[in-house]
Amino acid sequence: MGRVLLVGRLAARSVRRRAVESALLLLAIMAATTTLTLGLALHGVTDSPYQRTKEATAGPDVVASAGPDFVPTSDGTVVDDEGFRQPAEAAVVPADIAALEELAEESGVIAHSGPYPAIVADLEVDAVTTEVWAQGHDPDGAAVDRPELTAGRWLEAGGVVVEAAFADVLDVGVGDRLALNGDRFEVVGVAVTAAALPYTDVCFGWVCTIFTAEEVINPSSPPVPSTARRVDFESFPIPPDDAGLVWLTEEDLRGLASEQDLLSYVVNLELAEPAAAPAFVSGHAASGITTEPVLLSWQDLRDAYRELVEVRGEVLVTFSWLLAVLGLASVAVLVGGRLADQTRRVGLLKAVGGTPRLVAVVLLAEYVVLALVAAVGGLAVGWLTARLFTDPGAGLLGSAGAPSLTLATAGVVTAVALGVAMVASLVPALRAASTSTVEALADKARPPRRTPWLIALAARLPAPLLLGLRTAARRPRRMVLSTLSIVVTVSGIVTLLAARNEIAREWEGPSQLDPDAAQVDRLLLVIAVMLIALAALNAVFVTWTTALDARHSTALARALGATPRAVSTALSAAQVLPALAGAVLAIPGGLALWSALSDEAANPPLWQLLAVPPATVLVVAVLTLIPARLGGRRPTAEILQAELAR
Amino acid sequence: MQQEVVLAMLAKEPAYGYALRARLSAALGPLGDAMNAGQIYVTLTRLEKAGLVASEEATSTEGPARKVYGLTSAGQERVGAWLAEVSWPRPDLAEFHLKLVAAAAAGLADPLAIVDQQRRELLRRLRDAQRAAMAEPDRSDAALLLEGIVLRLQADLRWLEACERNWTERRGNL
């Protein structure tokens, strides 16, 4: 018991004595644990919000929808504006409402709503023009699918309710006005539903098969009834690539259609056995006839939401490993400096009878404690920020705070934090524990390393670089870690550049309306900020450590006539030189990482890659400016005197 | 010149008077320069009278005949007794100390001025001894002796420092 107390007390003292370093250490490990938590928490994150939304909105177990089709009625063709050969004439075959209605009568179906009409409409709000799926709905609330309002009220004539995720992207709210196919409506509410695919994938009718069918079904045309309307084939409304969802009263909706036979229809079904929904769906496998109903089970819908978030999770897990490596580098620098400093304590402990084991435990305890705190902090911050990324799943209810914090996640995160701390501190701690007591008590400062070729090379350089290169060469391990930290950071940034470049290519259209693109963009930004912040912290800290460690030789250089500026420049250069090396190494590193992450070999533009090393050097130079300046201006006489007092 | 020193120098083997002097010079280095050559002969004559040293004329093919001095058995005994003896010169610190006390008590002079004066003298001596030491090759017998002088002077200077501190405080307390 006494021993535990002793170990605890010594660890606590040590943490307090070097509070700033401890805080940095904590931050470094926390950055890694936070990202890891995020990555893990986003995994399967939408399951429960979907469930919750489904319960709150009396969500359907199966959504069935059917749309009209245009069937060519003659062999004659015309060439359209874009040079495509098109049938000269077509007949409009309306959606198969009868089949939808029959579904509602099937055994196992205990409730239903609809069929509700739906149509693709041109939406204008402020300066934005886009296409949207407009669905008619029951102003009094239906038996199945009662969208839950997150703002405003439910339908009324002349009013429109906008699906939440879409409203978020459009940035519209209650009271705003918009136009559908030229008719003006007022936004009366914003709501979530469990009865549609997530935003950008909203669809009704035959198109939906591409989201559910395992293989592409060859569509076949329905028979043309004799009463069918003859139209110009080109007027066939093509469902949009990324469409949101709005609700109107049935009457208003019908007003949007120029002809009633152009409407699609939706039926929401509630089954006695919700778990049997996939069986129900496959029991009504799409015939391939384009006007017949297409069925989606609630599991299909849930998976679509889950997939959305999981992509982000994967990106995060990958980057959390990068951050973990970065954390490891900074922790190693910190721990190395600290343990060197504790040699005397080790000697004292041993002199009063501490076994090597006790000494090792005392040294490690501190880092174990810090790692545990960092794990808890990372879990908390990660869990809290996860809602940022699940949000536009804003299409779901209660997505905020939804990411689950499982025991497994907590375990993995804690293990990583402990692992990082251990890997960085175990070797120095064991080494310290096994040094001879007498040597430890004598507390020889860690002698600098000698790298003859660097020293000789430095002699040929102007004074600041001479001092800088020699300062860097004094601590090769630290130089390697600095380089490593830059390699990791810049690799991350190169990867992010590549990722952004690919996003830009993939979402060429109006990506400001694509929540996924916006989301991933935001995510990449957050990761970049974390990477850079951690690396910046590292650079500043390493410079400060170097300035402290080299205070004697810099004071001496100044006594020998080096100017303060030369000394500051030297301290900066000691960081900038490894940074330059790191940045150059990181470009192939980052591209390799990206090609491992993504199938697409979408390299960022050359100018961006070429700009990376100079930008890195500039940033590191600026970051190290202040600590280096402080280090270069310390009063020389005092340091030279103080060295004697040791 | 202490008689025992001359005796001990003869303990190894009988020697001519001038050879004896050369041995002493080598051991004393620059300090031996001040030594009067006649002094050794006076001492030898005394020792001979006391029966501790015997001499005989050595025949020489060239130049004048010279005396070779050697120890008698009584002389041998005396050397043995001298080597076993524990003696150490006593520095006369009491005199200087009392000088300071008296000067202060009677108000005749400032003790600190006396200390400063004394220090100046000691430093000059130190300077001389040190110069002599620096001129000696490493590890010569004389260098060792000079180091002894230097260290004693340093000890005296340190004591003067203590005196100075002490008298400064006393003056401050008045």
Add this chain to the structure above:
Amino acid sequence: MSDTADTPVLRTRGLRKQYGKGEVLVRAVAGVDLDVASGETVAVMGPSGCGKSTLLHVLGGLDRPSEGEVWLDGRRIDRLGEKALARMRREAVGFVFQGFHLMDELTAVENVELSALLAGNSPRAARRRATELLERVGLADRAGFLPAALSGGQRQRVAIARALCNEPRVVLADEPTGNLDSAATLDVLRLFESLHEAGHTLVIVTHDDRIAATADRLISMRDGAFVDETRLAGGTSGKLGALAGLEG
């Protein structure tokens, strides 16, 4: 002013240096007037804390006085900017410290040439000068040794060689023998003696009587002020024998 022989290499007037404020005000140097002639060796002695190290730092431009003037080679330096001071240290001043202050990762010759390199000499010229100086301090065969492989006396000789590297107008030594044993002290004393003979100007602050005794002029310092000044030259020759117990 035209006659450089009459211009002291170092001169201070009303020099004061204090730290802190109010209750904790420390007057490290409290009104010092000092002239050091070219070729002179001056020792400043005093108990630790008397302000002698601070004085030395101010003389060499490592520290700035709170008040008063410092002239080096006829040029006033107490108001120079950091950059000009650095330049002045590089070109006109050589420092020797108690703790040697060599760079541990550099060999003897690399340590010596460092100040020449900082002064902008070519690597080759710097190396030539350093080798020459190591020879002069008797360490030609130790040029490639790291400080850790040298004895205390040898390290201090390397430091002295470094101080001489840019042919300074004055060498300032702070307790140069403070960390040395008796034999090594003698080595350093010999070296200072030879510098003196070669016409270098030396200011040594110390509480080692031995090194003080080598000076032409000895200044005692107490509580930041000079209290006594002695010319040591013209000694007490002939009395050495008496000191060793040889009667006259």
